[in-house]
Amino acid sequence: MPPTRRTVLAGTAAALTVSAPAATAADRHTSARTGFERLVADGYAPLGGERVGVVTNPTGVTRDVRHIVDVMHADDRVDLVAVFGPEHGFRGTAQAGGSEGRYDDPATGLPVYDTYGRRGQPLADIFTASGVDTVVFDIQDVGARFYTYIWTLFDCMEAARLAKKRMVVLDRPNPVTGRGASGPVLKPQFASFVGRQPIAQAHGMTVGELARLFAGEFLPAPPALDVVPMSGWRRADFYDRSGLPWVPPSPNMPTPETALVYAGTCLFEGTNLSEGRGTTRPFELLGAEGLDGRWAAAAGELDLPGVRFREAYFTPTFSKFPHRTVGGVQVHVHDRRVYDPVRTGIGLLVTARRAWAEFHWLPNHWIDTLTGSTLVRTMIDAGAGTDDVVAAWQDELAVFRRTRARYLLYR
Template sequence: MKFHACILLLTSCLTAFSQKTPPPVVTAAQRTEAYLPLLEGKRVGMLVNQTSVINDSTHLVDSLLKRGVKIVKIFSPEHGFRGQADAGEKVGNSTDERTGVPIISLYGKHRKADSADLADVDILVFDVQDVGVRFYTYISTLEELMESAAENGKPLIVLDRPNPNGFVIDGPVLDTAFRSFVGMQPIPVMHGMTVGEYARMLNGEGWLDNKAQCDLQVITCLHYNRDMPFGYEITIPPSPNLRTMNAILLYPGLCLFEGTAISLGRGTDKPFEVYGHPSFPKTLPYSFTPRSVPGAKKPVLMDSLCYGYDFSPWRETKTLVGGVNVCYLINAYKLFPDKDKFFNTFFNKLAGNAVLQEQIKKGMPAEKIYKSWEPGIKAFKKIRKKYLLYP
């Protein structure tokens, strides 16, 4: 399945899916019998956030403490333990009020757990819901946790969760000259892997610092099939501005606007479901004004009336304009009057190369841009195949 059309109709897929309903997905966190024996008698450090729940209700930390697991430390990724901090906002260390367990932020003074952080930890557990996109930073945090575990001789258990964007591989493969925390390895924007599979790839390809090997064990999900669109629906927002499945599916394409002057709806009730700018024609079908709100304290174009497009009706129509869809960028670039101020320095980090920006500036058609990604995707698929755990 390809997203290489400006409009992708998924109605037929949804119809086929509804005709034969598979058993519900069981996340690894729910499979306590598979990993509790590994934690018995151990001092446990857990990298978790608000998505780390069992049956969408009980937080994993609370559940394990009730079962007598000795959790000595919580590590938190971007957005914090409760998932309320802005994108890019630094988060300090704290203590969980409910349990009294200390929380070490890996998105504050340092991103990598050091020997002092791990001195009283025997084993690490990672359980965070990812969205399957290279520049979503949870897989970068996973990579650095694996490096810390390897350097300090600590085993790591990854409790796997489905990838809601796992049914497609798309986008340019990262040029390693553009490595950053929003893209650390040579993978496409949409890699089609779970975090457990990706962790296996990091180990297997020798991609950790100094080709270190993490003592890794992945607890798998049950009944997960990556090839069925909407086979797994996230009910807890994985970050403050990905509030709906629509936003999660649009994110791989719309997030590229973070590298431009355009607003993608942060500070509204439809983040990652709209885009616009004050200089766009007032005749466009939608308008919005970003405001300072929790999770978007200083959004792009705050308090400015923007004209643009709204993709949220997909929630009702089941017609998705999504994937790594450069039609959004091409259209916005054409509409933007001051071309020299359209892109900012962050764009190439998100794209993972300097090529995409130049292709758009030169007016290259979308289909030719997609064609240029194919060799990299083909090579990546060969590597990826070795680490897959699900059909």
């Protein structure tokens, strides 16, 4: 068995460990190996003698696209007794804001528990009723604060502590790299399921690193936590460098290119414009009835790095403007190394408001929930430009970057 590395973070109420085979020269020059691959290579040692439940969805696959639940269920070395489904469900059949409910998985016979919308003691009660000793988390994230799976992780960590269960997090790549954090930091009064804690809009971390951050900063009494890191992944790597298959983490995240723009263009969920749901290019196509080429032209004049905007017309099949032709833009990233999705999203909001007289924020101020404060909305309403809005959050972002640095696992 390869040697292991265990690191304990000080200042937490429970031992927080990182278990992994030591890196080799081969690891540094081959494609990424996920936390699950390294768990299997270690003979499931962190799960030995325990009844295991897995929080996962369709992204929890091996590189030959077998689901980890199927693999673990067939392996006598691990005692898998339950599955926990997040938003969209374990098998991924539900749309945004939905789940699959409680059922027995036809493929394995395992009970599948619905965790969506549950946290605290109600979620702890589910863990207790399932009979598990250890809760394993393995879901592909996309790098944005408002993507709910990282808060499923947070809620599971909180509930695992209440239920006196261990957490084991199996790491996967951040598909848009882990080079740095960008965007505004959430204010506590705007906490919700699309942002429980004050992290940046594009956090630049993996789920394993976020688990360490949550335990060290936001959970005064965290559960016993094991993070099984990847090998062969560098912070500057985009998903296509990983050698891993892409499985859509949710119905409107079909490709890694979608993930690349999502941290910025998802902000259009807070407006009366379509964010491209109901099209084949969600979050890359944006528009509304009555918009024309003036918006694409205005956005192009911002000279944002790494991106161009094409005048586009499309007909969503659901969500906003269903079965109606709308005009707008398609976002084309031509140099992802310098592209900043959050700055781009702000620039598009600024120009959309100026180009379309009917632009408005949704009445529930969902934009404030997404951005984590009133800052973006009020500054754009006051006529601020892209650079002014982005400059306004730099101090809080610098503080988060310093905190983030203490929990990073990869170079």
